[in-house]
């Protein structure tokens with residue numbers, strides 16, 4: 001079942017075009033990544049999906065309704081964690097969950113959520129005294145308290161240290177296990193590669209790619225690359241006949257092989273069989289980060 005359907009979305013702020021004809025669909029249970037450089041239009045797109053902004057043109061349907069329409073009932077069915085979310089400094093963790101729960105007709109049990117998201121020990125701690133990772137944990141719990149079918153997480157792990165970021169990824173995986181559809185706006189390719197079923201890359205307000213992380217990597221970036229050195233002159237024909245190999249370049253003692261499939265195994269088997277002694281063997285497998293750089297010309301943090 002399609003949870004989000006966006007067709008030809010346009011949004012400008014004065015003269016500035018933020019979103020310029022974006023279309024995509026998200027299916028139930030997916031973790032859908034929205035990636036792109038600063039100012040690409042990611043937040044504007046998810047704000048239109050969440051009903052926080054109205055598009056200038058195009059159609060947005062979320063769970064079959066127009067999120068910008070008054071009385072769509074989507075507020076109960078969509079959870080949001082906004083970029084740079086904040087709560088009053090003195091509001092305690094338990095109070096925040098109770099407060100949010102009171103806004104929904106059939107909320108989840110705040111106590112159960114505190115336990116489930118590892119917040120029970122922090123129940124009486126004021127918001128200002130939480131670490132970055134604890135705050136994000138709280139925001140995730142708050143986005144789930146209404147029992148949503150869809151959650152939108154905008155730059156959930158920006159500003160977290162690598163350890164807290166990985167903890168937060170586990171939380172997102174647990175949201176997915178509950179069958180909740182997730183839209184994840186991210187700057188981190190490693191995060192998208194690990195969590196997302198599909199990713200959409202936006203640049204300059206337009207979709208430049210939409211695929212699985214593996215599909216995007218496979219069709220966007222150069223094939224795998226293996227590099228090594230040999231002390232004896234190297235005969236490129238030793239490897240060029242292998243069906244995994246696309247090219248062999250010999251420059252002095254340096255050899256570079258590109259290709260696909262199980263390239264490393266194929267190459268090292270031939271080298272071992274021919275008793276070729278190599279040094280400094282390195283294999284570079286393309287990542288989503290490489291694909292992102294190829295698509296947008298920018299590097300991620």
Ligand SMILES: Nc1ncnc2c1ncn2[C@@H]1O[C@H](COP(=O)(O)OP(=O)(O)OP(=O)(O)O)[C@@H](O)[C@H]1O
Pocket residue numbers: 013016017018036037038039040041042043044045
């Ligand atoms: N309220 C606003 N008023 C004017 N311009 C805006 C407003 N919000 C966003 N913009 C502009 O619209 C463009 C898209 O912004 P948006 O926040 O959607 O991008 P983003 O991809 O989420 O960026 P970031 O990764 O930096 O959060 C940018 O050029 C931004 O400066």
